[in-house]
Amino acid sequence: MAERIHWTLGQAQQLFDKPFLELMFEAQQVHRQHFDPRQVQVSTLLSIKTGACPEDCKYCPQSARYRTGLEAERLMQVEQVLDSARQAKAAGSTRFCMGAAWKNPHERDMPYLEQMVKDVKEMGMETCMTLGALHGDQAERLADAGLDFYNHNLDT
Ligand code: SF4
Numbered sequence: 800m801a802e803r804i805h806w807t808l809g810q811a812q813q814l815f816d817k818p819f820l821e822l823m824f825e826a827q828q829v830h831r832q833h834f835d836p837r838q839v840q841v842s843t844l845l846s847i848k849t850g851a852c853p854e855d856c857k858y859c860p861q862s863a864r865y866r867t868g869l870e871a872e873r874l875m876q877v878e879q880v881l882d883s884a885r886q887a888k889a890a891g892s893t894r895f896c897m898g899a900a901w902k903n904p905h906e907r908d909m910p911y912l913e914q915m916v917k918d919v920k921e922m923g924m925e926t927c928m929t930l931g932a933l934h935g936d937q938a939e940r941l942a943d944a945g946l947d948f949y950n951h952n953l954d955t
Contacts (some may be wrong), residue, residue, distance in 0.1 A: 842894035842927070843887035847915070848874040852900040854931075856952070861900035874899065877914050884919045895919050896927035896950070903932040911943040920945035 814822070830836065850871030851863045860867035884895045897915060904912060916926050927951035928941065938949070 835939045840894060840952065841890075841892045842896055842925075843883075843890070843892040844896040844898060845875075845880065846900070847880055847897045848872065848899035848901060849892075850900055852902070854902055859900075874908055874911060877911055880915050881918050881922075884924060885921055888922055888924055892924065894925040894948075896929065896948075898929040898950075899931070901931055903933055903934075904930050905936060909937060909940060913940055916941055916944040916946045920947075 817825075827836075828864070829910075850861050850869045852861045853863060853864050854858070855864045860869050863871075880897065887895050895917075897912075899908075912928070912930070912935065916928070918928050925947045926945055927948040928946055929952075933941070933949070941949070
């Protein structure tokens with residue numbers, strides 16, 4: 800697990816003010832201190848709930864506000880997700896990410912999401928989710944189920 804850094808506002812501002820190529824160079828140096836620069840982790844991303852999102856991110860075809868021709872789907876069944884995870888593992892992925900198009904998960908979704916994380920983790924893969932805004936207790940529950948990583952678009 801990566802070392803946790805407690806950023807001050809000033810430190811974050813300094814980072815934002817750096818010229819982009821300088822930032823790239825520094826990032827590569829830090830990366831090389833901790834990882835093999837030629838190694839790439841293969842991850843698979845599955846949309847576990849597609850379309851009909853109430854948000855309006857301008858670039859996103861999953862927003863209910865734009866006509867993109869995308870067919871909306873309900874939250875996938877746990878077993879369907881596990882089938883995809885098995886296929887991903889067989890194809891060489893070591894991390895499996897599950898993403899849902901909504902503003903945030905509802906309480907009724909949580910047991911299914913926790914089960915997905917638990918079962919994918921038991922397959923020996925790293926688990927990753929992107930589900931929009933979480934409450935603190937939802938984050939704790941997913942972590943307890945075995946969630947390793949959480950992604951969140953800053954514009955959602
Ligand atoms: S919140 Fe996520 S799924 Fe919804 S419109 Fe924005 S990027 Fe798309």
